[in-house]
Amino acid sequence: MTSDHWLNTHTFxxxxxxxxxKLVEIKEKKKLTVSLCFPTLNEEKTIAKxxxxxxxxxxxxxxxxxxxxxxxxxxxDNTVPVAREYGADVYIADDILPELPEKYKGKGENLWKxxxxxxxxxxxxxxxxxxxxxxxxAYGLIGPLLLKKDIKFTKAFYDRPISEETxxxxxxxxxxxxxxxxxxxxxxxxxxxxxxxxxxxxxxxAYREILDRLNFPIGYGVETGMLLEIYDxxxxxxxxxxxxxxxxxxxxxxxxxxxxxxxILHTFFKFAQNRKLIALNQPLHDRLIxxxxxxxxxxxxxxxxxxxxxxxxxxxxxxxxRFPKRKKAFKAASGP
Amino acid sequence: xxxxxxxxxxxxxxxxxxxxxxxxxxxxxxQTPSQAHSDESKSNSIRSQMFLDRLxxxxxxxxxxxxxxxxxxxxxxxxxxxxxIMLVAHMDTALGMESECHYQVSEDYLIGPxxxxxxxxxxxxxxxxxILKTLEIKLKSDLVLIGLPExxxxxxxxxxxxxxxxxxxxxxxxxxxxxxxxxxLNYFSxxxxxxxxxxxxxxxxxxxxxxxxxxxxxxxxxxxRVLAIRLPLRPQTNIVLGEIxxxxxxxxxxxxxxxxxxxxxxxxxxxxxxxxRILEISDxxxxxxxxxxxxxxxxxxxxxxxxxxxxxxxxxxxxMEALEIKPIIESSESELSVFLSHRIPAITLAxxxxxxxxxxxxxxxxxxxxxxxxxxxxxxKAIDEEGVK
Numbered sequence: 001m002t003s004d005h006w007l008n009t010h011t012f013x014x015x016x017x018x019x020x021x022k023l024v025e026i027k028e029k030k031k032l033t034v035s036l037c038f039p040t041l042n043e044e045k046t047i048a049k050x051x052x053x054x055x056x057x058x059x060x061x062x063x064x065x066x067x068x069x070x071x072x073x074x075x076x077d078n079t080v081p082v083a084r085e086y087g088a089d090v091y092i093a094d095d096i097l098p099e100l101p102e103k104y105k106g107k108g109e110n111l112w113k114x115x116x117x118x119x120x121x122x123x124x125x126x127x128x129x130x131x132x133x134x135x136x137x138a139y140g141l142i143g144p145l146l147l148k149k150d151i152k153f154t155k156a157f158y159d160r161p162i163s164e165e166t167x168x169x170x171x172x173x174x175x176x177x178x179x180x181x182x183x184x185x186x187x188x189x190x191x192x193x194x195x196x197x198x199x200x201x202x203x204x205x206a207y208r209e210i211l212d213r214l215n216f217p218i219g220y221g222v223e224t225g226m227l228l229e230i231y232d233x234x235x236x237x238x239x240x241x242x243x244x245x246x247x248x249x250x251x252x253x254x255x256x257x258x259x260x261x262x263x264i265l266h267t268f269f270k271f272a273q274n275r276k277l278i279a280l281n282q283p284l285h286d287r288l289i290x291x292x293x294x295x296x297x298x299x300x301x302x303x304x305x306x307x308x309x310x311x312x313x314x315x316x317x318x319x320x321x322r323f324p325k326r327k328k329a330f331k332a333a334s335g336p
Numbered sequence: 337x338x339x340x341x342x343x344x345x346x347x348x349x350x351x352x353x354x355x356x357x358x359x360x361x362x363x364x365x366x367q368t369p370s371q372a373h374s375d376e377s378k379s380n381s382i383r384s385q386m387f388l389d390r391l392x393x394x395x396x397x398x399x400x401x402x403x404x405x406x407x408x409x410x411x412x413x414x415x416x417x418x419x420x421i422m423l424v425a426h427m428d429t430a431l432g433m434e435s436e437c438h439y440q441v442s443e444d445y446l447i448g449p450x451x452x453x454x455x456x457x458x459x460x461x462x463x464x465x466x467i468l469k470t471l472e473i474k475l476k477s478d479l480v481l482i483g484l485p486e487x488x489x490x491x492x493x494x495x496x497x498x499x500x501x502x503x504x505x506x507x508x509x510x511x512x513x514x515x516x517x518x519x520x521l522n523y524f525s526x527x528x529x530x531x532x533x534x535x536x537x538x539x540x541x542x543x544x545x546x547x548x549x550x551x552x553x554x555x556x557x558x559x560x561r562v563l564a565i566r567l568p569l570r571p572q573t574n575i576v577l578g579e580i581x582x583x584x585x586x587x588x589x590x591x592x593x594x595x596x597x598x599x600x601x602x603x604x605x606x607x608x609x610x611x612x613r614i615l616e617i618s619d620x621x622x623x624x625x626x627x628x629x630x631x632x633x634x635x636x637x638x639x640x641x642x643x644x645x646x647x648x649x650x651x652x653x654x655x656m657e658a659l660e661i662k663p664i665i666e667s668s669e670s671e672l673s674v675f676l677s678h679r680i681p682a683i684t685l686a687x688x689x690x691x692x693x694x695x696x697x698x699x700x701x702x703x704x705x706x707x708x709x710x711x712x713x714x715x716x717k718a719i720d721e722e723g724v725k
Contacts, residue, residue: 048441056360131438
């Protein structure tokens with residue numbers, strides 16, 4: 001399969017899946033359950049709206065989602081009480097799997113722990129800072145998983161790379177980190193993944209049997225790590241990307257994007273090294289130094305970024321015991 | 337009307353059980369631009385399409401846009417003989433939202449522009465089918481839900497005027513829905529003229545005298561003269577000065593000023609008479625100052641009312657009492673006046689308690705919404721069960 005072929009056959013628009021009755025019918029026929037998970041840290045301005053709209057449209061009106069979870073990293077604002085008020089099952093990340101010796105903070109940590117508390121066969125992850133939230137963000141990602149036989153993982157993007165009417169090519173809508181860091185990296189060693197329009201989008205969905213077999217970098221590297229591992233283990237054909245139109249969210253400053261890029265580079269190099277695609281002659285540093293000008297002085301600011309990686313959830317015995325009916329799937333996963 | 341309102345308080349909890357559906361409708365309709373871009377008519381606005389899309393999911397018997405661009409849905413009642421009940425909400429906002437905005441939801445408040453006037457009203461209107469279904473209410477009368485894209489300011493209630501001019505069959509009653517303030521009960525409209533006085537200071541080409549004739553000073557004189565008009569207590573007549581704009585820089589001479597106002601009176605003749613006197617003031621001061629002072633009529637409505645003892649008003653007050661809502665009775669020169677002038681019994685009700693009206697951070701107190709909706713449902717049931725005769 002050529003790389004272009006994948007782009008053409010595995011790229012969808014959310015409107016392809018807007019027949020919610022059909023999605024619910026297939027979900028019930030296949031006896032599947034769906035969990036929607038929001039990782040949060042101080043998201044009081046947007047989380048309630050996200051929960052309300054999802055509950056209204058995809059729980060009450062069309063029962064496509066079976067549970068809505070919020071996994072919080074320790075918000076100091078009203079995120080937790082607001083999410084509880086509107087009916088989400090709220091978990092504090094540190095309270096999940098308390099027997100683990102290490103406790104980390106980070107989006108990847110929340111996503112990984114969500115696997116433990118969520119009950120669904122399909123897990124949908126949405127960022128909690130989307131201002132123009134609409135239920136298409138969820139059903140657009142769930143649709144291909146239900147309707148397309150081979151697809152096990154879906155990823156959102158938010159722009160059309162090519163205008164259909166005129167054929168005029170315009171920018172893909174990838175963010176600065178995507179276009180300056182991630183896509184060039186993918187192009188160097190994993191060119192197939194360069195077709196993913198927005199590899200860093202925080203909205204994706206997958207069957208549990210994919211997610212619980214993945215390593216989870218705890219920080220910003222989680223999206224990159226996830227794509228690399230799925231691609232490496234199952235290939236591009238289990239993935240699809242879905243155009244969800246416009247997404248409006250909080251904008252991050254350049255220094256924050258620098259920290260994000262640092263984590264992504266770290267994740268990428270470690271992965272490529274483990275797969276013996278590159279050889280590093282020394283360990284990677286985990287400190288990022290950034291500079292800010294104050295009068296005539298450049299002030300260095302050092303960030304110690306943790307790059308721990310959580311192991312596949314399926315390797316935890318407590319997890320396997322929690323889902324006894326999945327024994328067959330677990331067994332298959334542990335096979336050769 | 338003899339409807340039993342004792343169960344209304346329980347309906348508040350049942351309505352709250354579908355709060356997500358109601359709040360989602362309010363958020364989705366309110367975040368959608370209320371006014372179309374210049375190259376398309378307002379009636380084709382995205383908000384009208386959103387109105388239809390949301391109602392399509394509730395499976396109405398008819399869902400369409402009328403000849404004048406008003407989106408509407410019809411739900412047939414159990415009785416073929418009963419005339420329809422109309423529920424309307426204007427969809428434009430005083431803030432003139434031409435682009436998407438984003439609402440915030442907190443534990444107790446909905447926050448964002450245009451909520452009170454009138455995204456909440458429209459959101460509740462399109463939630464009515466789900467609310468009646470939840471409450472297991474099946475009406476005898478047909479129910480017609482109408483969104484009105486053009487009501488405010490220069491639109492001069494165009495949408496409802498056009499709609500009723502084309503609607504030829506009898507109507508049982510109508511309820512106009514507004515976002516706030518809960519307790520609002522309008523059943524009469526005063527005669528009203530909405531107008532503006534425009535003041536332009538002529539200037540010589542290429543030269544502006546920094547200390548010359550000042551449009552703010554001229555408008556100040558206009559205001560003084562308008563305030564000096566003697567107005568009768570019977571028929572009660574008032575002039576409301578509502579808007580003023582002038583100038584653009586602290587130290588620059590303003591050459592333009594605009595004053596927006598309304599004349600209200602129980603008598604249509606007094607409205608016209610007062611308007612004539614303001615016209616005389618404009619002409620007089622125009623000559624005195626050698627400035628261009630023009631009076632422009634924007635819109636008008638005729639006085640009309642239901643009697644206080646009308647069964648629909650009595651029912652509304654009983655519903656409010658049952659829900660411990662204090663009625664606030666004032667005139668309303670809105671869609672209500674057009675219904676009343678067509679001799680259709682009508683009232684205006686508001687849904688919730690709000691803060692910061694007409695500002696970017698308008699707020700709606702969420703817990704008050706459910707009581708406001710229970711009030712609306714109580715009135716609809718009373719109209720349906722007992723009629724308005």
